[in-house]
Amino acid sequence: MGSHERCEDAIGGWRWPEGFVCPRCQGSWHSELRRQDRLYFQCGACRYLCSVLSGTIFESSKLALPEWFLAMHLMTQAKNNISALELKRHLDVSYPTAWLVKHKLMEVMFVREENRQLTGRIEADDAYLGGERPGGKRGRGSENKVAFVAAAQTTESGQAVFMCLSRRPFTKKSIQEFAENSLAAPATLVTDGLGCFTAARGTGIQHEQYVTGGGLASAKHPSFLAVNSALGNLKTALAGTHHAFAFEKYGHRYLGQVQYLFNRRFDLRSILERLARAACQATPSPLHAIRAAELPC
Numbered sequence: 503m504g505s506h507e508r509c510e511d512a513i514g515g516w517r518w519p520e521g522f523v524c525p526r527c528q529g530s531w532h533s534e535l536r537r538q539d540r541l542y543f544q545c546g547a548c549r550y551l552c553s554v555l556s557g558t559i560f561e562s563s564k565l566a567l568p569e570w571f572l573a574m575h576l577m578t579q580a581k582n583n584i585s586a587l588e589l590k591r592h593l594d595v596s597y598p599t600a601w602l603v604k605h606k607l608m609e610v611m612f613v614r615e616e617n618r619q620l621t622g623r624i625e626a627d628d629a630y631l632g633g634e635r636p637g638g639k640r641g642r643g644s645e646n647k648v649a650f651v652a653a654a655q656t657t658e659s660g661q662a663v664f665m666c667l668s669r670r671p672f673t674k675k676s677i678q679e680f681a682e683n684s685l686a687a688p689a690t691l692v693t694d695g696l697g698c699f700t701a702a703r704g705t706g707i708q709h710e711q712y713v714t715g716g717g718l719a720s721a722k723h724p725s726f727l728a729v730n731s732a733l734g735n736l737k738t739a740l741a742g743t744h745h746a747f748a749f750e751k752y753g754h755r756y757l758g759q760v761q762y763l764f765n766r767r768f769d770l771r772s773i774l775e776r777l778a779r780a781a782c783q784a785t786p787s788p789l790h791a792i793r794a795a796e797l798p799c
């Protein structure tokens with residue numbers, strides 16, 4: 503069996519663990535056929551014909567399946583965020599293809615983490631993407647950067663358990679939305695003195711505020727060690743990725759990827775398979791949806 507068939511088999515198993523299910527009518531009665539080395543399924547009830555890749559992000563891709571698997575491996579096992587340029591070298595493909603594969607997989611990670619909710623003790627802070635200090639504090643020319651809430655659910659002793667990086671402006675309305683979507687009671691939100699965080703109080707979330715004076719003082723304050731170490735993690739992960747343009751356009755994906763990997767960091771052995779399963783469930787993202795306009799360079 504060639505490596506393409508082995509990948510097809512693995513995808514089939516992840517996608518339809520109980521056997522084929524027709525994407526159109528949910529029927530299971532089917533026949534299988536091979537054409538030009540590709541495996542197809544035909545539904546016995548509605549005659550719908552599809553491959554194991556139809557409706558997944560692997561569909562109509564220029565990249566061969568074994569290379570997709572290598573890309574998923576590299577993006578989940580590399581300590582630092584692998585750049586599209588590095589991916590291009592590893593996969594031996596063009597830069598646009600490597601860029602697209604990376605962004606498709608980052609989008610899968612973002613979607614998987616979109617409904618993440620934190621509970622219990624949660625440290626939160628304002629942070630920014632772009633410039634020389636990813637994850638830097640407000641001020642210092644933050645107006646051209648991409649703002650996001652960095653939040654870490656901690657143990658009682660203050661160790662980070664899960665994190666949530668939510669791209670949004672720092673207004674009361676936006677923080678209220680963040681609390682409603684990303685926090686689950688019973689929860690206590692611990693923040694510095696930034697005024698908009700008080701908006702969480704109306705949503706059934708307890709709020710403790712420590713006025714620290716901001717900047718470095720806040721980074722070293724014992725109430726914010728977990729969120730600051732999570733931000734340090736983000737800084738390492740995005741080292742070498744300084745494209746303000748890319749953050750402006752695709753910031754949610756960079757944050758989604760860091761959040762996805764952080765929240766699964768103790769489960770590195772199963773992470774590739776879990777990403778592949780998620781990729782099988784994702785609807786195919788055509789180029790125009792992934793690349794909102796021109797390519798970043």
Ligand SMILES: [Zn+2]
Pocket residue numbers: 524525526527528529545546547548549550
């Ligand atoms: Zn059918």
